[in-house]
Amino acid sequence: MYSAAISGTGLFTPESTISNDELVAALNAFVEKFNTENAAEIEAGTVEALAPSSNEFIVKASGIKSRYVLDKTGVLDIERMAPSLPTRGDDEISIQAEMAIQPALDAIKAAGLDVSDIDGVICAASNMQRAYPAMSIEIQAALGLEAGWAFDMNVACSSATFGIDMAAAAVRSGQAKRILMINPEICSAHLNWENRDCHFIFGDVCTASVIEREDLALERNAGPVWSILGSRLRTQFSNNIRNNFGFLNRSEAEGRSEWDLMFKQEGRKVFKDVVPMVAKMIGEHLEEYDLTAADVRRFWLHQANKNMNDFIAQKVLGRVPNEDEAPVVLDEFANTSSAGCVIAFHRHSRDLAVGDTGVLCSFGAGYSAGSVIVKRAA
Ligand code: COA
Numbered sequence: 001m002y003s004a005a006i007s008g009t010g011l012f013t014p015e016s017t018i019s020n021d022e023l024v025a026a027l028n029a030f031v032e033k034f035n036t037e038n039a040a041e042i043e044a045g046t047v048e049a050l051a052p053s054s055n056e057f058i059v060k061a062s063g064i065k066s067r068y069v070l071d072k073t074g075v076l077d078i079e080r081m082a083p084s085l086p087t088r089g090d091d092e093i094s095i096q097a098e099m100a101i102q103p104a105l106d107a108i109k110a111a112g113l114d115v116s117d118i119d120g121v122i123c124a125a126s127n128m129q130r131a132y133p134a135m136s137i138e139i140q141a142a143l144g145l146e147a148g149w150a151f152d153m154n155v156a157c158s159s160a161t162f163g164i165d166m167a168a169a170a171v172r173s174g175q176a177k178r179i180l181m182i183n184p185e186i187c188s189a190h191l192n193w194e195n196r197d198c199h200f201i202f203g204d205v206c207t208a209s210v211i212e213r214e215d216l217a218l219e220r221n222a223g224p225v226w227s228i229l230g231s232r233l234r235t236q237f238s239n240n241i242r243n244n245f246g247f248l249n250r251s252e253a254e255g256r257s258e259w260d261l262m263f264k265q266e267g268r269k270v271f272k273d274v275v276p277m278v279a280k281m282i283g284e285h286l287e288e289y290d291l292t293a294a295d296v297r298r299f300w301l302h303q304a305n306k307n308m309n310d311f312i313a314q315k316v317l318g319r320v321p322n323e324d325e326a327p328v329v330l331d332e333f334a335n336t337s338s339a340g341c342v343i344a345f346h347r348h349s350r351d352l353a354v355g356d357t358g359v360l361c362s363f364g365a366g367y368s369a370g371s372v373i374v375k376r377a378a
Contacts, residue, residue: 004168005214005377006226007178008111009346010103012206013333016072020055020065020200023076027199028052030078053196063306067203067334069188070095081193085186096129096184096206097138103208104143104180111178111210112222115143118210119176121150124163125183126337126365127190128152131247139182148176156241157302157364158233159183159338160207164360164372165231167211178212183339190243190263198263201304203334207342218378224350225378229357232285234369238273241265241365270367271308278363278371279315285371286359293317297356298348302363303330303340312361338362352376 031050041047058064069075074084088094100123108115121143123136136150155162160183167179187202217225245261282299286292293316301309306328313321327348329340336343341360352358356376363369 001172002174003214004171004211004228005217006164006209006228006374007212007217008107008109008113008210008223009342010106010110010208011343011346012099012103014068014070014204016069017066018069018072018075020058023200024053024055024058026076026078026081027193027196030081030194031196033078051196053199058200061305061307062200063328063331064200064334065331068205070099070186070204071188075188075193083188085189093142094129094135094138096123096125096135096186097142099186099206100139100182100184100208101142103206104139104182107180107208107210110223111212111217112220113178113210115145118143118145118178118180119148120167120170120179121145121148122163122167122179122181123150123152123184124155124159124181124338125185126154126156126159127186127243128154129186135184136182155235155338155368155370156366157304157335157337157340158362158366158368158370160209160342161231161360161362161370161372162233162368163338164209164211164228165233165370168228168231171211171213177216178210181209181211183207183337183342185337185339187263187335187337190245192259192262192264195259197267198265201335202263203336205333205336205339205343207339207346209342214377221378224376226349226358226374227377229289229373229375230285231370231372232281232288234277234281236277236367238367240269240273241367243365271305274363274367274369275308275311275315277367278312278361278369281369282312282316282359282361282371285373289373291357291373295357296359297352298324298358299326300341300344300348300358300360301326302361303328303333303344304335304364306330337364354378
């Protein structure tokens with residue numbers, strides 16, 4: 001058995017951002033138009049009036065202030081309320097593969113490697129642009145990787161931690177020396193931008209990580225090497241976060257509304273169920289390695305909700321963590337599904353010292369949760 005390590009990461013952020021104020025202005029204009037156009041039905045009680053959103057609520061309930069999106073114009077257009085993305089022909093690169101290239105190359109470069117050193121590609125995300133051919137295989141081809149294998153996997157918001165675990169398993173067994181694990185998340189496309197309960201939640205981004213045999217990474221001495229001590233994965237079925245989009249939709253006898261094919265959640269229930277589940281998982285996982293929360297220099301937590309992270313860290317640490325212990329990126333990025341904890345790691349890990357221990361942790365639909373304990377080895 002070999003030891004596996006994270007030896008490089010990369011991040012792609014779209015050029016466009018939407019602030020809470022811009023988002024709220026668009027939703028409220030939409031709400032006003034809807035309520036005016038449906039005034040008679042609302043008066044008769046056959047249609048429910050829509051309620052406006054507010055920046056104050058969004059910041060207080062989630063901590064989110066802004067998000068990056070692939071297309072801003074379509075989202076803020078109250079006649080559309082959805083990103084406007086190009087239809088790519090079968091002979092053109094798909095959008096998810098395209099957004100994966102830059103962070104993939106950055107991660108490979110950060111590790112001091114060449115593309116040809118990579119043995120396998122895992123594309124792990126909440127949504128894939130199509131069923132097949134696998135996005136990962138297209139990414140493999142776009143990178144010019146002639147050897148090796150690639151596959152897609154989806155564990156919703158936990159796709160990256162599960163992806164790290166799958167990559168580490170392949171490396172530990174000797175099946176591969178180096179795996180590129182990529183998380184192209186286009187959350188703006190599965191979001192109901194007309195619904196004030198969730199319109200503020202998501203953003204778009206792509207992260208990439210190189211998971212490599214630790215001895216090879218240390219030998220090369222190219223940059224920080226994070227030894228993966230181990231990961232713990234947990235799933236428990238719940239309908240509280242759901243997306244019914246799928247290949248059976250066009251064959252379903254009843255048909256589904258457009259909104260039923262998008263992200264929906266019972267946010268309060270998720271909060272209540274997931275906080276104890278994740279706190280327990282991290283605690284037990286640390287115990288397994290004879291560690292306590294006090295031994296952990298930094299938590300790179302899933303970036304969905306600041307209050308939720310504070311509760312989880314409070315249960316694990318016994319107090320609310322400071323920014324240094326549990327960095328926040330969701331204020332700038334919003335929830336980017338599986339990519340959130342990788343962004344936090346990418347942005348906030350270089351300052352730690354050799355010997356420091358940290359935990360990457362994700363949680364979300366499924367329910368699914370993953371924790372990865374890492375220790376800086378170089
Ligand atoms: N602006 C103003 N008010 C709003 C609003 C908005 N955009 N959206 C909802 N409200 C109202 C609600 O209608 C509700 O009003 P009521 O009390 O009169 O019924 C009130 O604000 C509270 O709403 P609620 O949905 O209970 O808020 P919350 O504090 O639970 O926060 C979430 C909502 C979604 C931010 C929060 O539940 C959450 O993040 N949960 C975890 C979700 C998660 O991590 N999911 C994983 C996703 S992958």
